[in-house]
Amino acid sequence: MTHRLALLLLLIWSTPLRAAQEDPASAALAAMHQLEAATVALEEAESARDRVRAYTNTIRAYETGLAAMREGLRRAATREVELTRRLSAQEGELAQLLGVLLTIETAPTPVLMLHPTGALGSARSGMMLADVTPELQARAAAMRQNLEEVQTLRLLQKNAVRTLNDAMASMQQARAGLSMAIADRTGLPSRFTEDPVRTAILIASTETLAGFASGLSEIASGDIAGMMASISDQKGSIDLPVQGAVLHGAGKADAAGIARDGILVATRPRALVTAPTAATIRYLGPLLDLGNVVILEPQPDTLFVLSGLAEVFGKVGEVVPAGTPIGLMGGEAPQIGAFLSLSGEGNGPERSETLYIEVREGDSPVDPETWFRTDKDG
Incomplete structure (x- = not known):
């Protein structure tokens, strides 16, 4: 992968950290720049020479950029609704405020100085006017700023359609x-x-995943070459193999009322699934009623089972x-209209696909959350 590509990807992945602290318009604009960089x-x-790695990183960049764009547009839409309601509620006040300011600006100076009670009254009214005018002008400036922000947000959402397409x-x-x-691809080592x-x-x-996993050694032709590497020191810090959020933890019943040994991760359609660590592919393909399954062996007597691809x-x-693409999730990528609608709702229904992750040590399942870091939303 070229040096320029590495710099571009660094820019893409560092942008959300800054944009998260900015106003909605800046966040959405930063996300648009991310997608353009991708x-x-x-x-x-x-x-690139290493095309697999380059495409993998580029797809990850798009996934990150689209997630940032979705969040940016959601925040922009929420902000626009808030400002529009505020301005609508202040419509009468705004008209009166503009009328007062217009009167002050257009009235002749001698008239402003006259008062029925004489010079003392004129002085007092002048002092009161001097106190009130800056406040009126400040409120007018705040309303004008809100109007300009609404216009900016609407223009940004309009321009986002082209970028998303x-x-x-x-x-x-x-x-x-x-x-x-x-x-x-050629040149990968084989065990x-x-x-x-x-x-x-x-x-x-085989009738169960456990039965299949215990019989994996039977599918090899010849002896399996040894692998001495250990990843035990990475326990609890390994990233999930897909961008998503944990829907059900190990041992918790799913929507069908079935409690499973692994975790269920909600992902977006066509999300990229990668090897969480260096590992041997022990099985790859359809299995039982689990759909497509990938079974990885990161170290002796440990298996990562991924299903639903x-x-x-x-x-x-x-x-x-680590980071090698091993599959794609299913589903259909949302169209532009649906994407913008989901962005406005902000309720997460775009995560329509689920990846099941099970970890087995020896012949027994263990909680995947003892291996994977699941405390962040992808």
Whole structure:
């Protein structure tokens, strides 16, 4: 990956930290700049030597930018509604205020100095006017600022449509480029070669995920090369393999009333799923009623089981580095209108896909949250 691409990605990922502290308009504008930078990064990815890594980082950049854009537009829409209601409530006051200021500005100076009680009354009224005028002007300036902010927010949301159109089209292009780059990828180390006949027999004779996991050694052709690396020191600090939020914890019943050993993570449609650590792919493909499943072995006697993917990447037996793409979630990416509507509601229904994550040590499941850091919203 080129030095320029690395700088672009650093810019993209650092922007949300700054934008989160800014006003809604600035946050949304910063997100638009993120997506524009991701489009430039896509052009760099097409010519990068390590195309898989470049496309992976570019897709992550788009996911981060779209999430920031969604939040920025949500905040902008909320702010616009707030200001519009405030200005509507102050409409009568605004008219009176403008009338007073207009009278003060247009009245001749001698008339302003006259008072029925004489010079003393004129002096007193002048002092009162001097006290009141700055306050009136300040309130008028505040209202004018609110009006200008409403106009800015509406213009920003209008311009966001073009940016979103370009970003979503480019993200589709990046996903297609990633699939091609993975198909052309060579040189990954392999610990064993899968025996497809043994795999088919194991699947046919297995009724549970636990039973399949315990029989994984049967699908290898020949001896499995040893792997001495340990990741135990990373327990509790490993990032989730997908951007999302935990929907159900281990042992908690899901919507169907079924309690499972793993966690369920809500993700956005077509979200990228990556290897959370360096690991061997022990299985990859459809399994039981779990949809597409990827089983990773990051260290001896430890398995990360991921299920619910629409597409899976890689080959059984390969050793993949941390961050390597292993699949995509299903669903349809929202259209522009739906995206803007979801942004305005801010209630999160755009996370329509779910990834199930189970961790097994030996032959027993353990709570994935003892391994993965789940305290942040992706």
